[in-house]
Amino acid sequence: MSEAVVELSNVWKVFGKKAQQTVEAANTGELTKAQALEEYDSVIGVRDASFSVARGEIFCIMGLSGSGKSTLVRHVNRLIEPTAGTIKVLGQDVSAMGAKELRQMRSHHIGMVFQHMALLPHRSVRDNVAYPLEIRNVPKSKRWAISDHTLGLVNLEGYEDRLPRELSGGMQQRVGIARALASDPEILLMDEPFSALDPLIRLQLQDQFSALVSELKKTTLFITHDLDEAIRMGHRIAIMKDGVIVQIGTPEEIVTKPADDYVREFVQGISRLKLVKAHTIMEPLNGVDVAALNGALRADGDTDLDALIDLSVDSAHPVVVTDDGRDVGLISKATLLRGIQGGK
Amino acid sequence: MADEVLHANVAARPAAPAVADIEVDRAELDASIANFVQQNAGYYQRIFHKIHDNTSGIPLTFNKAAALLGPLWAAARGVWGLFWGFLILEIIAWVQIGRGTWGELGAESLQQAVRQETRAQQFLERAEAARAAGEDPSRFETLGNNLMRAAERSREAADAAAADALMILASGLILLLILRVAQGIWSNIAYEKQYSDWRVTPERVPSGVNRLNTLFGAVLVVAVMPLTVYRFTVENVPDYLTAFPANSDYYTNTARWLEGQIDSAASAGAGTFDGIVFGVRSILDTVSLALIGTPWPVVMTVICVIAWRSAGPRVAIFTAAALAYIAFLGYWEIAMETVALVGAAVVLCVIIGIPLGIWFGKSMRAYKLAEPVLDLMQTLPAFVYLIPIIAFFGTGNPPGILATIIFGMPPVIRLTALGVRGVPDTIKEAASAFGASNWQILRDVEIPLALPSIMTGVNQTILMCLSMVVIISLIGGGGLGQVILEALQFAAKGPGLLGGFAILFVAMVIDRIVQGAFRRADLKR
Numbered sequence: 001m002s003e004a005v006v007e008l009s010n011v012w013k014v015f016g017k018k019a020q021q022t023v024e025a026a027n028t029g030e031l032t033k034a035q036a037l038e039e040y041d042s043v044i045g046v047r048d049a050s051f052s053v054a055r056g057e058i059f060c061i062m063g064l065s066g067s068g069k070s071t072l073v074r075h076v077n078r079l080i081e082p083t084a085g086t087i088k089v090l091g092q093d094v095s096a097m098g099a100k101e102l103r104q105m106r107s108h109h110i111g112m113v114f115q116h117m118a119l120l121p122h123r124s125v126r127d128n129v130a131y132p133l134e135i136r137n138v139p140k141s142k143r144w145a146i147s148d149h150t151l152g153l154v155n156l157e158g159y160e161d162r163l164p165r166e167l168s169g170g171m172q173q174r175v176g177i178a179r180a181l182a183s184d185p186e187i188l189l190m191d192e193p194f195s196a197l198d199p200l201i202r203l204q205l206q207d208q209f210s211a212l213v214s215e216l217k218k219t220t221l222f223i224t225h226d227l228d229e230a231i232r233m234g235h236r237i238a239i240m241k242d243g244v245i246v247q248i249g250t251p252e253e254i255v256t257k258p259a260d261d262y263v264r265e266f267v268q269g270i271s272r273l274k275l276v277k278a279h280t281i282m283e284p285l286n287g288v289d290v291a292a293l294n295g296a297l298r299a300d301g302d303t304d305l306d307a308l309i310d311l312s313v314d315s316a317h318p319v320v321v322t323d324d325g326r327d328v329g330l331i332s333k334a335t336l337l338r339g340i341q342g343g344k
Numbered sequence: 345m346a347d348e349v350l351h352a353n354v355a356a357r358p359a360a361p362a363v364a365d366i367e368v369d370r371a372e373l374d375a376s377i378a379n380f381v382q383q384n385a386g387y388y389q390r391i392f393h394k395i396h397d398n399t400s401g402i403p404l405t406f407n408k409a410a411a412l413l414g415p416l417w418a419a420a421r422g423v424w425g426l427f428w429g430f431l432i433l434e435i436i437a438w439v440q441i442g443r444g445t446w447g448e449l450g451a452e453s454l455q456q457a458v459r460q461e462t463r464a465q466q467f468l469e470r471a472e473a474a475r476a477a478g479e480d481p482s483r484f485e486t487l488g489n490n491l492m493r494a495a496e497r498s499r500e501a502a503d504a505a506a507a508d509a510l511m512i513l514a515s516g517l518i519l520l521l522i523l524r525v526a527q528g529i530w531s532n533i534a535y536e537k538q539y540s541d542w543r544v545t546p547e548r549v550p551s552g553v554n555r556l557n558t559l560f561g562a563v564l565v566v567a568v569m570p571l572t573v574y575r576f577t578v579e580n581v582p583d584y585l586t587a588f589p590a591n592s593d594y595y596t597n598t599a600r601w602l603e604g605q606i607d608s609a610a611s612a613g614a615g616t617f618d619g620i621v622f623g624v625r626s627i628l629d630t631v632s633l634a635l636i637g638t639p640w641p642v643v644m645t646v647i648c649v650i651a652w653r654s655a656g657p658r659v660a661i662f663t664a665a666a667l668a669y670i671a672f673l674g675y676w677e678i679a680m681e682t683v684a685l686v687g688a689a690v691v692l693c694v695i696i697g698i699p700l701g702i703w704f705g706k707s708m709r710a711y712k713l714a715e716p717v718l719d720l721m722q723t724l725p726a727f728v729y730l731i732p733i734i735a736f737f738g739t740g741n742p743p744g745i746l747a748t749i750i751f752g753m754p755p756v757i758r759l760t761a762l763g764v765r766g767v768p769d770t771i772k773e774a775a776s777a778f779g780a781s782n783w784q785i786l787r788d789v790e791i792p793l794a795l796p797s798i799m800t801g802v803n804q805t806i807l808m809c810l811s812m813v814v815i816i817s818l819i820g821g822g823g824l825g826q827v828i829l830e831a832l833q834f835a836a837k838g839p840g841l842l843g844g845f846a847i848l849f850v851a852m853v854i855d856r857i858v859q860g861a862f863r864r865a866d867l868k869r
Contacts, residue, residue: 107779
């Protein structure tokens, strides 16, 4: 894996006057949320979170409301101070930065998009997008040029001189995305950007955003409470519950190998067709003579279930799975059906 | 599949009863009521159920204990609203009863009759003496007879009053009876209401029969009722009941001490106070020079154009008419002095008030500390702080402006603080996420978003300052206020009304222009 752009190790966030003691107590022994509230009068927001995000990766953090995902992501640009742990962004320790350095880091390297857009209502769309540049004292001519270009990236040409309130919710959020992109940061923090939008617009924006980010090669931390969204967008997903990261993995890993009952319950309703790959469900050859299967179709190990169905539906034979041209496994119709079902 | 799940869920639960058949869990309710009333649980369970089952109007139940004991029952049960209401009403009834029973209602008329009879007797004796001396007795006779008739009338009045006593007694008794019946009916309703409140906040609503409450209620009844009844029924009440035994020494000593303090503070800080006066005067002089020094056609045109640009042609026409009124009646110069006074005061209010408001909007603690001061500035009658202002700053226009500022500044402070506090945290967070410094957040986010509120504050401040125009003329402030003050001193109706309308027009013109300008600014947002 390439270099880590964002790296969090053992990050704790505890709200309350006795935050430090709470962390110490929790580190030395068991301390439940209820106990922390009872004994230390403090609320644990994030508990011992560690992960790293590689350059160009879309890293989704999924959890229900109150699971601490928004709190966690605000540590990356230190909108929230960690109680314990270290946060490294582009190799620099964020918690050790002075006020000026931190502002420099925020304005040059980190863009952020918010659930409720948080646009400035009295400024035009163009000036909203240009605001991060204005903070950096970029001259107006340059600002406006960049702003217009960025608005073009999110397909908002022609709306530059409107006020945010004249735009629909989806368009406002695209302004928010343009604003985050305006200063051309390496890192994007997306705090539930599409949660407040209706489902159709959400799907559209998810696709647009995925395409845009992979084109611009931005490292993205994407927060969502919607597992479908996380699976659609994320290269990797971290699932949070009560401030704890329960599991980190690729969408396929999350769906096929849930770490505990909590995650299992979540992934139940997820369609496996596009996620599960042939090598996950295939059965070993076990000496079956592949040559005898005359006319059997072959598929690569990375073929997803959807494509496997297309292959096997008109064939009497099982599908042979290959890896680098070698036959490695078989998928019969029964195996395929069980695979779709999730294995029993 | 979704349907199956739904069916499975429904099957797992018992069949839902029809809405009409759903009954309240009486056992649990009864236990809760018993827990609340503590004594006489059975009775109140029955009564509360009856109230709960009631479908129309006022549930008719009768609480004999409440009717018999009156306010004492309410005190014992902690129904204080009922207690105070009926205590006061019952005092009226008891006073009537007392007056009817012991009040010597005809006493005054009777005494008058006796006096008149004695006088009549004297006149008749003198008439007798005159007749004996051979003089004309008719004058004394007429006087004596007149007085006798007056005495008779007084006696009749006394008899009528004595007869009234019976009526008063009867009305008192009837009122008391009605009140007790009302308490009998109402107490259960009020008590049930208290029970409902108690269920929500059991720690704050009294429940059961509390001995301390009973005692407190009894003491109140004993302290309030007999004294009041005594005061209204007895003819010659002792002085200590009618007038508070005040000591005039307290007053004179405190006043003298305060005066000394103010005098010494005034002389100690003379330099500072003179400096403030000088500063205010120079601002005022600048504004008045611009308004009065500039030729009147220029000023008038400028004002009308401003009105037109900011608030449209209708306000411009109104402004022209108002200015014509002021100018033709010869008020031009003093009206401009008033505008200068108000203008200087408003400028100072805004310069001081907006930064303070921003500070108070950001720091809750500072606002908590400042709030009583702001309340004081607004509620203290202006006449009260005119006196220390004279002591510190003397008389004339600058002290007038200072008095105006005291009264006019709170709205702009309050509304600025309100506006700054109302800026959504999410937008501030977004700005700082993009690397904005605190100063940039203030300049680009907080002030622009709070601007509508700040503008409302400025408008309020302008109106408050205008309302001080007449009051500051009491300490030598000039302008139209002085016209009113002079008219008031000589009870000059005509000049007073004309001057009053001039102030009204100045206020309306300023208000319309400012509001128009703010509305324009708002539309742009």
